[in-house]
Amino acid sequence: SECPSSTHYDDLSVIDELEMIPSYSSDPRNVERLIERHAYQDYQRLGLGSVAMTGLRGGRSEPFRISTVNSNYLLSRSYPGLLVVPQSVSDESIRKFSRCNRQNRFPVITWRHPKTRALLLRASGFHSRSLMGMLRPHN
Numbered sequence: 001s002e003c004p005s006s007t008h009y010d011d012l013s014v015i016d017e018l019e020m021i022p023s024y025s026s027d028p029r030n031v032e033r034l035i036e037r038h039a040y041q042d043y044q045r046l047g048l049g050s051v052a053m054t055g056l057r058g059g060r061s062e063p064f065r066i067s068t069v070n071s072n073y074l075l076s077r078s079y080p081g082l083l084v085v086p087q088s089v090s091d092e093s094i095r096k097f098s099r100c101n102r103q104n105r106f107p108v109i110t111w112r113h114p115k116t117r118a119l120l121l122r123a124s125g126f127h128s129r130s131l132m133g134m135l136r137p138h139n
Helices: 029-035 038-045 091-100 131-135
Strands: 063-069 083-086 108-113 120-123
Touching: 083 108
Parallel strands: none
Antiparallel strands: 063 083, 108 120
16 A cells, blocks of 8 residues: 555644655764664664665675664654664665654664564554544545
C-alpha cells in the first residue's frame, strides 16, 4: 500500500513540506562526534554493527549496521543521529519508507538481549486517517 499524501497526515505528524527536500549528506566531522558518544559504544558492546564512514553498506558478516542517515537530524528530529538498521536496508530505502510513519519514526533496533539475542525496536505508528475523516463524504 502507498504512503498517504501530505493532505492525509494527522495532527500528530505535521511535516513541513520543505523538510522533504533536505540534503541528507553526512558531514564527516558530525559523524565523528556522534561516534564518540556513549550510545555508539553501547551499540558496539551489544554487537549491533558499526559505522561505514563512506555511507555505503559495510561487510556482510554482521546482520546489522549503524546508519548515519539521520546524522544531521533531518530525517527524524526525535531519533538519534546514529541508527541501527538491518545490513540489507540502504539509506535511500530508509528515506523512502520513513515517510510512512508519524514523524518519520520508522522501526529501528535499540537493544539486543545478550543471551537470547532478542531485539527491542522502537517506532511510531503508521500514518492513518482518523475515523471521522474516513466517515466524512469526500468531494
